Amino acid sequence: MKKLLPILALLPLLAASNPKDSSLVRNLFEREFNQGRSYSDLRYLCKQIGGRLSGSPQAEKAVQWAFAELKKDGFDSVWLQPVMVPHWVRGDKEKAYAKVGKKQIELSICALGNSVGTPEKGLEAEVLEVKTFEELRALPTEKVKGKIVFFSRPFPNNVLICGQAYGNTVNQRSQGPIEAAQKGAIGVLVRSMTHALDDEPHTGATNYRDSIPKIPGCAISTVDADELSKLIHENGCVRVWFRQTCKMLDDVLSYNVVAEMRGSENPNEIILVGGHLDSWDNGEGAHDDGAGCVQSMNALRLLKQEGYKPKRTLRAVLFMNEENGLKGGLKYAELAKANNEKHLAAIETDAGGFMPRHIGFTLPQDSLGKYKDWEKLLAPYGVQNFDANGGGADIGPLRNQGTVLIGYHPDGQKYFDIHHTAADIFEKVNKRELQFGTVVLSGMLYLLSEYGLR
């Protein structure tokens, strides 16, 4: 018998999908593809509202729109969670030039989110290129002092998952100004976070520390980053001038938007699906994360329209301020704790409106065999596999309340081509790919509502 144990351990792999479940998910698919609103909702959010950075009038408009739309759906409850959020504004269109002798070469830049501005007339200094913090830290302070540090480490090409390339390089953006200022630099240029070679600068949040001078930071397009490296390589001394008038204003009141279908059997066990309603200001926040918002809204809506009565409580949550503060996610978890709510599982959609691929869980890989039948049930809609890469930004703070975090991971090869750029617009989202995401998320809500976590 002992020898058979490894074989018997495989038995859950055999678990066939329940026909009732596959038929319900098929109904969700038919409903979304025949009369679903994911795509038209996204069009509204992108074209009638547009980029909606925390604290902006557009963010406020998005909150009111989502609240009103969800109200119309007749869910058990729809409410707003007040939260104070940072209010950063970009100001004038940013400008930059590289200067070599008498030659001026225009560079395509944009300010990093949360960055301070330059002096009104711009900032000019010699550029110092480095690839890593280690390289910068090893330099004598007098080599860095008074200069503009150019962090130029590119996305590695040979990674399977683009998010890993991002993880490998994004500290240049998020911590670059702190590291550079510690060495006496007066400004920072960061190579845009993307595999693409083009003229789009990619914004994104940067951070400061109170004890360290706040120096302005901007992102430079990959084409111009390559150009600047070349100029430095060929000429030695290259000066850069750049100007940005961005600034941080006082915090303002904003909201998370929550819609709920109450559970009939275990109402105290909450299953959440959500994305973030705020977006960067330079594009329309289509893939990041308008897609996740309309998918979350419509995942719940499909179940309501289907007449499904959930066993556990289901919530769609549109978080505010993921991009430059995470105040909405923190507030949500704070309120959950204060209200003694038990979130069994939370699904976050913040990786674009592309075809579904992977669903990650904060569970050990060897426990995922128990979900083979769910995997199989969702495979026709694009789910390749469940894996142990769970997590998420807005849902992150729920983790220490015992919540299993579920990351929804659509195919991510193109995401960073448009991430945080002016090119993140409605037209870049494919209707059917977006809809498949809605169906998968709706299916996950249904399965978690019916069966909980195993």
Added chain:
Amino acid sequence: MKKLLPILALLPLLAASNPKDSSLVRNLFEREFNQGRSYSDLRYLCKQIGGRLSGSPQAEKAVQWAFAELKKDGFDSVWLQPVMVPHWVRGDKEKAYAKVGKKQIELSICALGNSVGTPEKGLEAEVLEVKTFEELRALPTEKVKGKIVFFSRPFPNNVLICGQAYGNTVNQRSQGPIEAAQKGAIGVLVRSMTHALDDEPHTGATNYRDSIPKIPGCAISTVDADELSKLIHENGCVRVWFRQTCKMLDDVLSYNVVAEMRGSENPNEIILVGGHLDSWDNGEGAHDDGAGCVQSMNALRLLKQEGYKPKRTLRAVLFMNEENGLKGGLKYAELAKANNEKHLAAIETDAGGFMPRHIGFTLPQDSLGKYKDWEKLLAPYGVQNFDANGGGADIGPLRNQGTVLIGYHPDGQKYFDIHHTAADIFEKVNKRELQFGTVVLSGMLYLLSEYGLR
């Protein structure tokens, strides 16, 4: 023991990938992503050569380019297979108007491939809209005679696989002019074969039968197809005028391009990977099927560069004339038979340069369990599963020689948005997605070379 049989039957599922195999495939991946040429080859094919319909100077240029490039790679043999192909030319830009009373509404059309032209001054008649051949056949001949038949059956939305939607509707394009002419119609309009709602007409081959009058056929964009249906619904009698000067010229000599790495152990067992070098004239043939051509070339090239010595004979084949005649595929199979060649397996890539998804075999579904370790080995590069949907157009004629046909199926949700249109251009192909396809195909060549079919 009897009860254990179903469990023991699962044992192949456990087959772990051979570490030597996964390490070789990982090397192919690193090689393609660090220094691979798939993307630059595609740029050349699209931008320096462009659309390359059989018989055109561009098709000839593409043959010469591919032959020269493969020659440089130092494969064991590179050769051309002469084949006579049809030579259809589009002529002037097509024009069409719907006429309601004194109103003229411009319609976006293009001639169907192989279609005859209209009279020099165009063709005008009342339009008769039908959704199916059954509907058309049920009409009395006098209702159809002298009219332009408008086939308007749309892609169904609620299909999982877009190729099924195409299969469900494409007879309107391929057989519409025959069906309509049999009822005495004088021209045909066909709703474009796509889920997308836009202004692009989608060309594609149509057919005639010698005994039936050849009447001109054109595709109309989906937006204008909807508009035309609306006009007919609102007004009853709508006339359409259209003009196209396309025509079929005499057949011309062209070529398939073949590159070969000879097998060291079983040289008489051939494994083929291929796509079609010809494309429609209106775009650049980027996804259809420039992608498949450069992936096939580079799948073989990566193995050569890796220093791999194949056990079985490997061939990359670029077929001519898939789009409007299939003469290249037929010639290839004819020569294979004449030369007593044994093709163990043939892989066809003709579904776009998107992320890998499925690999289909002309094998029974229940025999695919034997390949679980290959599936697992290719999963990191995007392969969701192997299935029984094997087949292909150019490799099709090999089937009755006992060859297993393998269809390479990248994610297909966007393919028909640009299929056979002016929008099928290089810029629509994502570099990394294209490269993953090359890696998967190269990996498949390697596995089939090492292990044959199980």
